[in-house]
Amino acid sequence: MEQDAKQVVSNERGGSRQEANSFRIGKYLNVTNIGMTLYFLFLALPLVWMLSMSFKTNQEILSTRSFIPIDATLANYQTIFSQPFWREAFFNSLIYVGLNVVITLIVALPAAYAFSRYKFRGDHHLFFWLLTNRMAPAAVFLLPFFQLYANIGLFDTHLAVALAHTLFSVPLAVWILEGFMSGIPKAIDETAYVDGYSFPGFFFKIFMPLIGPGIGVAAFFSFLFSWVELLIVSTLTSTNAKPIVVTLSRSLGAEGWDWGVIAAAGVLMIIPGAILIYFVRNNLAKGFALGRV
Amino acid sequence: MKTENQRAWFFLIPALLVMSINAFIPIMTVINYSFQDIFAGSAIWIGLENYVRVLNDSEFRSALGRQLIFSFLILLIQVPLGIAISLGMPKKGWRATVALVAVGLPLLIPWNVVGIIWRVFTRGDLGLVPVFFNLFGYDYNVANNAVDAYWSVVAMDVWHWTPLIVLLCYSGLNAIPDAFYQAAKIDGASRWSTFRYVTLPRLRSVLTIGILLRFMDSFRIYSEVDMLTGGGPGTTTAFLSDVLVSKARANEFGYGGALSLIYFFIILIISYVFFLVLTNVGTADETPKEA
Numbered sequence: 276m277e278q279d280a281k282q283v284v285s286n287e288r289g290g291s292r293q294e295a296n297s298f299r300i301g302k303y304l305n306v307t308n309i310g311m312t313l314y315f316l317f318l319a320l321p322l323v324w325m326l327s328m329s330f331k332t333n334q335e336i337l338s339t340r341s342f343i344p345i346d347a348t349l350a351n352y353q354t355i356f357s358q359p360f361w362r363e364a365f366f367n368s369l370i371y372v373g374l375n376v377v378i379t380l381i382v383a384l385p386a387a388y389a390f391s392r393y394k395f396r397g398d399h400h401l402f403f404w405l406l407t408n409r410m411a412p413a414a415v416f417l418l419p420f421f422q423l424y425a426n427i428g429l430f431d432t433h434l435a436v437a438l439a440h441t442l443f444s445v446p447l448a449v450w451i452l453e454g455f456m457s458g459i460p461k462a463i464d465e466t467a468y469v470d471g472y473s474f475p476g477f478f479f480k481i482f483m484p485l486i487g488p489g490i491g492v493a494a495f496f497s498f499l500f501s502w503v504e505l506l507i508v509s510t511l512t513s514t515n516a517k518p519i520v521v522t523l524s525r526s527l528g529a530e531g532w533d534w535g536v537i538a539a540a541g542v543l544m545i546i547p548g549a550i551l552i553y554f555v556r557n558n559l560a561k562g563f564a565l566g567r568v
Numbered sequence: 569m570k571t572e573n574q575r576a577w578f579f580l581i582p583a584l585l586v587m588s589i590n591a592f593i594p595i596m597t598v599i600n601y602s603f604q605d606i607f608a609g610s611a612i613w614i615g616l617e618n619y620v621r622v623l624n625d626s627e628f629r630s631a632l633g634r635q636l637i638f639s640f641l642i643l644l645i646q647v648p649l650g651i652a653i654s655l656g657m658p659k660k661g662w663r664a665t666v667a668l669v670a671v672g673l674p675l676l677i678p679w680n681v682v683g684i685i686w687r688v689f690t691r692g693d694l695g696l697v698p699v700f701f702n703l704f705g706y707d708y709n710v711a712n713n714a715v716d717a718y719w720s721v722v723a724m725d726v727w728h729w730t731p732l733i734v735l736l737c738y739s740g741l742n743a744i745p746d747a748f749y750q751a752a753k754i755d756g757a758s759r760w761s762t763f764r765y766v767t768l769p770r771l772r773s774v775l776t777i778g779i780l781l782r783f784m785d786s787f788r789i790y791s792e793v794d795m796l797t798g799g800g801p802g803t804t805t806a807f808l809s810d811v812l813v814s815k816a817r818a819n820e821f822g823y824g825g826a827l828s829l830i831y832f833f834i835i836l837i838i839s840y841v842f843f844l845v846l847t848n849v850g851t852a853d854e855t856p857k858e859a
Contacts, residue, residue: 324689395574412790556669
């Protein structure tokens, strides 16, 4: 550890935990708080701007620039809820995202268990190969995915999108789950067998509850990827399974730039994520922190 | 201790099945295309010609250059900023909850919606950013000015993805025992040396993940930029995926296949170098960590 006589004088740590004692205004005017305030303003401004736009008429959007709508209206939201193609697109999104989460967990749980509990020939290579799929640009898969899913007759179905998205969600889920599972001592497995549990009994009744947070985090990241992705869904869907991300992108061109409706749709698409992040907030970052690197 | 057991493969069957459908078959298809000239349903084996064409293509080369500069630029901004913000995050109470949810929110917004948010935020006729720059007498124009467009894309990416680094470092920080800081305090360590020798080494693993993910994902950026600038003005914000998508949409199978593989290969190589550097850098002057 390096020491410097000049620096011994100031020995305050971190900068983050020093604010608790005093209520004086001056105390809050330090670099940390100013910096944090600026950052959160930067985070909030674009979102607030879109939120306020969603309550404005197109006329007002183009004529004045204010945070508070002068002539607040719900017409943009009404447009979306009254038109079936917006509603259907929203449900299409939720269906394939849900399917993706289910498939990912079914596939990733046993795989992560294998990586965390067993040594087998080529395990490191296989793990790395799984992760390399996470690196592949989605654009690479446009053509082959289209042909593959058209050939097996799944084109324009929710299942096709869900399956295609597992390419990116399974590697991440295996990685996260493996981290959580390796945190559970192997003695637990052995004790359960001694107590007479069969393997499935042990896995579902004892092991899964123990790694509950990990399953939550893995599900969260699978949801996350599937929900935000645009390129693959727009390739694999045409009408039946067309999701809201694609509808939004296309309506940008087709409907003569109806900014109010676009902003309202944008706001609606933030809501599921916002709800989800509230529920997993305590386990969110843990998922990555425990993953192996 | 792990058991050496080939039974593990049994558990891997579902994952391998799904991944082989999704990864193996498409990659084989792409490799197959890349060696062929395909037109009107017939294909001719042309060896490495597609690869030569891609590597000599000025469109590809300039997109690659832009891509590399962009990815390293956003890493240079996002990593220090993310660490700094994570240090300033409230640690408990309602403020921690609010801050965590607010920071995490951009990560959960569909990528094209991120582009749309920034488009309405920066557009000349309805955005806030031009008004802001006008206060300083600068005529900001995201649609026509290449510099403005480029920095808008950078700002959007910083907005969108710095939260990932923040969340990772935040979790890493919470895992550092208080005793470490107390020891540093007793030793009379300065704030900087406490950060450098106590905090930073303990953030190594989360930062490795963060930098790798940020590198890979910034190298694949498409939807956000497509919505914000559409690659323009001209080709100033057209990155690699943009070139590849336009080739795929134009059904240039052979060229697109070769481009895909070169693209993928570049990501793999650079990620691997990052991985090696990040897992080895500074290990000499660090107390051994229990992993």
